[in-house]
Amino acid sequence: MVNSATNFGRSGVQDWMVQRVSAYVLALYTLFLLGFVLFTDITYETWGGLFAQTWFRIFSLLALLSIGAHAWIGLWTVTTDYIKAAMPRFLVQAACGLTMFVYLVWGVQILWGQ
Amino acid sequence: MPSRRVINDVNGNVLSRRQRTLGSYCALSNTYQLSAAGPVGIADQKRECESAVNSKRPVNLDLSKFHFPLPAITSILHRISGIIIFVGVAFMLYGLDVSLSGEAGFERVSEILSGFLAKLIVWGIISALLYHLVAGIKHLIMDMGIGVTLEGGRLAAKLTLVISGVLIVLAGVLIW
Numbered sequence: 001m002v003n004s005a006t007n008f009g010r011s012g013v014q015d016w017m018v019q020r021v022s023a024y025v026l027a028l029y030t031l032f033l034l035g036f037v038l039f040t041d042i043t044y045e046t047w048g049g050l051f052a053q054t055w056f057r058i059f060s061l062l063a064l065l066s067i068g069a070h071a072w073i074g075l076w077t078v079t080t081d082y083i084k085a086a087m088p089r090f091l092v093q094a095a096c097g098l099t100m101f102v103y104l105v106w107g108v109q110i111l112w113g114q
Numbered sequence: 115m116p117s118r119r120v121i122n123d124v125n126g127n128v129l130s131r132r133q134r135t136l137g138s139y140c141a142l143s144n145t146y147q148l149s150a151a152g153p154v155g156i157a158d159q160k161r162e163c164e165s166a167v168n169s170k171r172p173v174n175l176d177l178s179k180f181h182f183p184l185p186a187i188t189s190i191l192h193r194i195s196g197i198i199i200f201v202g203v204a205f206m207l208y209g210l211d212v213s214l215s216g217e218a219g220f221e222r223v224s225e226i227l228s229g230f231l232a233k234l235i236v237w238g239i240i241s242a243l244l245y246h247l248v249a250g251i252k253h254l255i256m257d258m259g260i261g262v263t264l265e266g267g268r269l270a271a272k273l274t275l276v277i278s279g280v281l282i283v284l285a286g287v288l289i290w
Contacts, residue, residue, distance in 0.1 A: 020257065023250050030247055038288075044213075044220040051214055071200050078193050096200075103203055110211045 006093055008073045019073045022066035029063040057111045064107040068100040184271040192249040195242040202239035237289050241282045248278040
């Protein structure tokens with residue numbers, strides 16, 4: 001049982017589950033974008049047109065939220081494994097969390113602010 | 115999975131080979147002490163042995179001397195590629211931001227992406243992404259209970275490296 005104040009969910013099982021669900025979302029998003037780039041002639045019209053569609057903006061936001069959760073659990077695991085001293089570990093994890101927050105807000109601005 | 119003989123101490127902790135060897139040496143010397151030093155000597159000896167066995171002595175973890183099995187290598191690559199992607203998201207968001215800002219911005223991104231260094235960075239991020247994706251799909255397949263054996267793990271590690279290697283080369287060809 002993971003009893004840590006810094007892990008994502010209430011338990012290790014929940015972290016495991018969130019990691020899997022976000023993995024499926026990110027895999028689908030990656031494969032979709034790869035397919036789009038490979039099979040579409042990428043111009044400003046097609047590229048801008050894709051990101052102008054509401055469903056794709058929602059899909060992109062979902063992917064961005066999944067990156068946040070997925071990266072938090074992954075980086076939490078890595079930092080917990082390799083950084084033994086509590087203070088440096090907390091600071092690195094805090095920096096990761098701040099970066100994710102910036103990514104999220106920046107991404108929302110890109111998707112809906114243009 | 116092949117069975118492995120696990121030796122536990124009185125507290126239920128799994129003993130290392132060194133601790134096991136030391137433990138049997140202590141047991142042996144106890145029987146010698148029995149005739150030589152009497153009950154007091156045994157107690158002393160026993161205390162000494164127990165403190166030697168249970169002490170938290172430094173462990174040699176010189177990673178350059180370790181031989182890593184293939185699944186260990188694919189696992190550490192999964193972690194490294196994840197960190198690269200996390201940093202790479204900043205570049206991807208920047209590119210997306212400028213490319214969607216207007217026709218001029220889109221042209222600027224196209225121009226930046228035609229440079230060698232930019233192509234190298236893009237290839238690096240794409241490579242990390244492709245590897246992480248393939249290794250992640252391996253995890254999802256193993257979650258379904260497929261290949262969860264020692265041999266299955268080794269085969270899956272080989273497949274992960276081969277498939278992602280091919281995809282990374284293909285991505286490089288497409289970028290240049």
